[in-house]
Amino acid sequence: xxxxxxxxxxxxxxxxxxxxxxxxxxxxxxxxxxxxxxxxxxxxxxxxxxxxxxxxxxxxxxxxxxxxxxxxxxxxxxxxxxxxxxxxxxxxxxxxxxxxxxxxxxxxxxxxxxxxxxxxxxxxxxxxxxxxxxxxxxxxxxxxxxxxxxxxxxxxxxxxxxxxxxxxxxxxxxxxxxxxxxxxxxxxxxxxxxxxxxxxxxxxxxxxxxxxxxxxxxxxxxxxxxxxxxxxxxxxxxxxxxxxxxxxxxxxxxxxxxxxxxxxxxxxxxxxxxxxxxxxxxxxxxxxxxxxxxxxxxxxxxxxxxxxxxxxxxxxxxxxxxxxxxxxxxxxxxxxxxxxxxxxxxxxxxxxxxxxxxxxxxxxxxxxxxxxxxxxxxxxxxxxxxxxxxxxxxxxxxxxxxxxxxxxxxxxxxxxxxxxxxxxxxxxxxxxxxxxxxxxxxxxxxxxxxxxxxxxxxxxxxxxxxxxxxxxxxxxxxxxxxxxxxxxxxxxxxxxxxxxxxxxxxxxxxxxxxxxxxxxxxxxxxxxxxxxxxxxxxxxxxxxxxxxxxxxxxxxxxxxxxxxxxxxxxxxxxxxxxxxxxxxxxxxxxx
Amino acid sequence: xxxxxxxxxxxxxxxxxxxxxxxxxxxxxxxxxxxxxxxxxxxxxxxxxxxxxxxxxxxxxxxxxxxxxxxxxxxxxxxxx
Numbered sequence: 001x002x003x004x005x006x007x008x009x010x011x012x013x014x015x016x017x018x019x020x021x022x023x024x025x026x027x028x029x030x031x032x033x034x035x036x037x038x039x040x041x042x043x044x045x046x047x048x049x050x051x052x053x054x055x056x057x058x059x060x061x062x063x064x065x066x067x068x069x070x071x072x073x074x075x076x077x078x079x080x081x082x083x084x085x086x087x088x089x090x091x092x093x094x095x096x097x098x099x100x101x102x103x104x105x106x107x108x109x110x111x112x113x114x115x116x117x118x119x120x121x122x123x124x125x126x127x128x129x130x131x132x133x134x135x136x137x138x139x140x141x142x143x144x145x146x147x148x149x150x151x152x153x154x155x156x157x158x159x160x161x162x163x164x165x166x167x168x169x170x171x172x173x174x175x176x177x178x179x180x181x182x183x184x185x186x187x188x189x190x191x192x193x194x195x196x197x198x199x200x201x202x203x204x205x206x207x208x209x210x211x212x213x214x215x216x217x218x219x220x221x222x223x224x225x226x227x228x229x230x231x232x233x234x235x236x237x238x239x240x241x242x243x244x245x246x247x248x249x250x251x252x253x254x255x256x257x258x259x260x261x262x263x264x265x266x267x268x269x270x271x272x273x274x275x276x277x278x279x280x281x282x283x284x285x286x287x288x289x290x291x292x293x294x295x296x297x298x299x300x301x302x303x304x305x306x307x308x309x310x311x312x313x314x315x316x317x318x319x320x321x322x323x324x325x326x327x328x329x330x331x332x333x334x335x336x337x338x339x340x341x342x343x344x345x346x347x348x349x350x351x352x353x354x355x356x357x358x359x360x361x362x363x364x365x366x367x368x369x370x371x372x373x374x375x376x377x378x379x380x381x382x383x384x385x386x387x388x389x390x391x392x393x394x395x396x397x398x399x400x401x402x403x404x405x406x407x408x409x410x411x412x413x414x415x416x417x418x419x420x421x422x423x424x425x426x427x428x429x430x431x432x433x434x435x436x437x438x439x440x441x442x443x444x445x446x447x448x449x450x451x452x453x454x455x456x457x458x459x460x461x462x463x464x465x466x467x468x469x470x471x472x473x474x475x476x477x478x479x480x481x482x483x484x485x486x487x488x489x490x491x492x493x494x495x496x497x498x499x500x501x502x503x504x505x506x507x508x509x510x511x512x513x514x515x516x517x518x519x520x521x522x523x524x525x526x527x528x529x530x531x532x533x534x535x536x537x538x539x540x541x542x543x544x545x546x547x548x549x550x551x552x553x554x555x556x557x558x559x560x561x562x563x564x565x566x567x568x569x570x571x572x573x574x575x576x577x578x579x580x581x582x583x584x585x586x587x588x589x590x591x
Numbered sequence: 592x593x594x595x596x597x598x599x600x601x602x603x604x605x606x607x608x609x610x611x612x613x614x615x616x617x618x619x620x621x622x623x624x625x626x627x628x629x630x631x632x633x634x635x636x637x638x639x640x641x642x643x644x645x646x647x648x649x650x651x652x653x654x655x656x657x658x659x660x661x662x663x664x665x666x667x668x669x670x671x672x
Contacts, residue, residue: 030649068652093656102656123653241652244633245640271633455633512626521631 002192003230007184008081009159011230016042019204019232025257026071026237031249034071038232041078048079051148055117055140059084059157062167063117064110065144065216066090066124070237072144073215074225076119079147080166081184084159087166088113088179089216092120093127101517103130109169109177110135113414119144161185167414168218170329170458179414180329182222189407190332191227193380199337200261200291200323204232207290210259211235212243212250217456219296222333223263243268247275251315255284263293263325265456266300267489269307274488281314289317291340295325297453298444299374300485301346308344319343326376326385326442330429332408335385336442338377345375347438348575355548358399360436360443366573376442382406385442387435391426394436401448402435403428450543452483454490454520461543464494467517471509473500475530482547484523491523495533495546495555503527528556592672594621597665604641608634624660648672 005011016039023037036044057063063080065087067073073089080087090109093102106128110118114137120128122143132138165187167179195202209228213220215237228235236257243250250272254262269292294304304322311317322344327334338344351369353361363370379385383406387394394400409429412420423430432451435444452459464481468474478497483490494514500506507525514520534542534549549555598621605616609630619628630638643649648671658664 029652092652099656121653123651127653127656241636244636245643247637267633455631511629515626515629519632521629521634 001196003188005188005230006161007159007163008165008187008226008230009084009156009184012042012045012078012082015229015232016040022204022232022234024074024228024235024237026069026074027239027242027253028069028071029239029242031242033236036075041075041229044075045079045082046154047151048075048148049083049085049154050151051146052076052080052085053083053154054148054151055142057085057117059159060086060164062086062088062113062115063119064088064090064106064113064115064138066092066106066118066120066128067144067215068092068121068123068239068241069144070215070239072121072147074237076144076147077166077215077221077225078229082156083154084157084163086164088115088169089166089221090169091214091216092124099127101519103134105177107131107134109179110138112177112416113167113169113179116140117142119147121145159184161188168221168329170218176419178416178419181411181414182329182332183410186332186408186410187222187226188230189382190222190334190380191230193383193408194223194227194334194337195231195233196380198378198380199334200293201340202231202233202261204234207233207260208257209233209235210238210250210254210257210262212238212240213263214240217296218327218329218333219263219265223293247272248280251276251280251284251286251311254289255286255315258288260288261291261293262289263291263295265296265453265489266294266298266303267455269294270300270303270488273303273307273310276310276314278314281310284315286311287316287318289321291323292317292321293323293325293337295327295334296456297489298485299324299376301344301372301374303488304344304374324374324376326444328404328429328431328433330410330423330431331383331404331406332410334380335383335404335406335408336377336379338375346372347375347443348372348572354399354445358436360397360399360438363572366571366576368572370570370572370575372570372575373443373445375438376444378440379404379442380406380408383408385437386428387437388428388430396437396439399434399436399445402431402433402442402444404431405429450482452481452490452492454483454492456489459492459518459520464492464514464518464520464522465541467514468494468496468510471506471513473498473506474510475499478530478533478541480533480541480543480546482543482550484547484551486523492520493524493526493547493550494522495526495528495550497528497530497533499530500527526550526555532556592665592669594665597621597668598661600642600645600668601638601661601664603645604638605630607641608637619661621661621665625658625664642668646672 025035117140119142165184169179211224323338325337348370349360350363351371387400389400432449434446461481465479468479475497480495534545
């Protein structure tokens with residue numbers, strides 16, 4: 001099945017007639033639910049669209065959207081798409097004690113997008129007022145709840161597939177934010193891939209989504225607002241902060257609503273597995289849940305196996321539910337998703353051959369040290385994924401930069417020709433992700449640009465390094481930040497060179513500085529003697545090499561403290577034994 | 592709610608979200624900052640969820656953004672009580 005709509009504006013205008021029984025259910029932060037059938041969504045978004053026009057916003061104008069409650073976020077966002085006004089979704093201030101860093105980043109994005117209006121939750125108005133003074137293009141701060149109160153009817157401009165729908169600011173550092181230009185056409189193409197038979201295979205007569213994902217992020221916004229509107233699928237929205245505070249509300253909501261599809265980054269599956277109790281499991285029947293999509297950060301097979309084991313045994317989750325997926329905002333959202341009817345599959349490769357030569361080769365003996373990689377499925381029809389190194393296309397099983405082609409690929413970054421030219425080259429979107437192709441399926445192995453993905457947040461190592469290097473005692477410019485696989489999400493490691501004798505005090509200082517400036521907690525600080533960090537011949541720090549040395553336990557060579565190997569090295573024999581044991585254990589527990 | 596009572600609750604919450612750091616958290620004071628706790632943002636919010644459940648209160652998201660120390664947290668808890 002494919003949709004016949006050409007634009008999202010068309011889809012919103014028609015969803016009420018096409019699927020009048022379905023709709024969106026919005027929870028508030030206390031868990032109270034409010035339902036809008038799709039005919040109500042159509043009416044309410046029309047009213048709010050008129051409201052946007054009454055603010056003086058015309059087709060192509062940008063406005064910032066910072067809204068806590070899913071109800072107002074979704075309705076204001078869809079209203080804008082109906083009249084061609086471009087929302088710039090931004091995250092609300094959430095965690096404690098980091099308001100300054102938040103304001104800097106938000107102001108920079110608003111400035112870069114040349115937003116004229118900021119629509120924000122009433123509760124946030126006090127916190128956000130300072131932005132109006134700081135952002136030169138910003139004329140007004142408007143309450144999200146009041147959009148379209150007495151506005152009449154909107155005037156619908158002509159909107160085509162090539163017109164922009166919104167700007168998705170995702171990658172890029174604080175100083176140079178990059179806004180992906182998402183078009184109506186790329187959205188339609190991607191929605192066909194996600195919701196059609198090559199993706200989740202959704203049927204609006206039976207399927208329902210449930211999501212706590214942040215709506216300012218592509219996975220929550222496109223996966224659970226836009227795709228369901230185009231397809232006519234019912235969705236229940238849980239406020240993100242409600243989930244984070246009480247992870248169990250996620251599965252509880254799915255159980256009550258009989259939801260069939262949900263999505264989350266790896267860390268959330270670790271969190272819910274850790275947090276759920278026997279009593280919860282026995283209360284929940286998750287046999288309805290056919291798709292637990294997993295993406296947006298590296299997928300750890302052990303995390304997903306533990307989740308599947310716990311919830312299959314305890315709450316009747318189908319064994320095939322876990323769906324590893326691959327995508328990025330520059331390709332609208334998703335590019336490949338594992339087939340819905342099969343269990344998650346992984347591939348085991350010889351670690352040395354892979355790390356030394358980038359070749360995915362089957363291990364030869366039981367003593368071979370191995371790596372396990374997750375298979376993310378084949379690219380959607382009409383899309384292509386290939387691996388390149390220095391513009392040479394690589395054979396299957398050889399690691400290189402993953403590049404993507406197809407109708408879901410967006411035209412580039414807003415008002416940033418330089419970034420667009422370096423990412424979109426020779427007809428391919430260069431993702432910056434490392435991986436390989438095997439039997440037509442995509443495998444992701446790392447990141448070319450050293451990006452660290454921490455609890456679903458993209459962190460540029462440079463920004464952490466800058467903060468660490470400012471701490472007294474750290475040799476100027478001699479800090480390297482990288483990640484190692486952790487139990488839940490990736491863990492942040494910072495290595496610095498110093499002459500300080502009290503390295504414990506320095507470690508604490510660095511941890512505090514990074515916590516204060518970026519709300520990030522560092523798992524380990526490695527203090528090294530001057531001259532020990534690897535550099536290129538031109539004096540540039542080598543992050544990948546430093547990370548590899550850290551994982552091998554050779555960083556700083558002899559004499560450095562507490563450096564034992566952190567690598568999770570497993571031999572093939574151990575891996576087989578481990579998986580047999582967990583299966584046997586599952587059987588015993590089931591009895 | 593006295594500072595001691597609030598601290599007790601916060602300690603309990605911290606033991607729950609990061610049980611492996613129990614010893615460290617024994618020593619928290621009312622003047623301890625959120626930064627000193629060195630929790631990641633998810634664990635910080637789990638701590639808030641724990642406190643809300645224990646006290647049957649709801650702390651507004653926008654108020655949380657202004658909390659920088661346990662003194663602020665205690666003040667917010669008193670205001671919500």
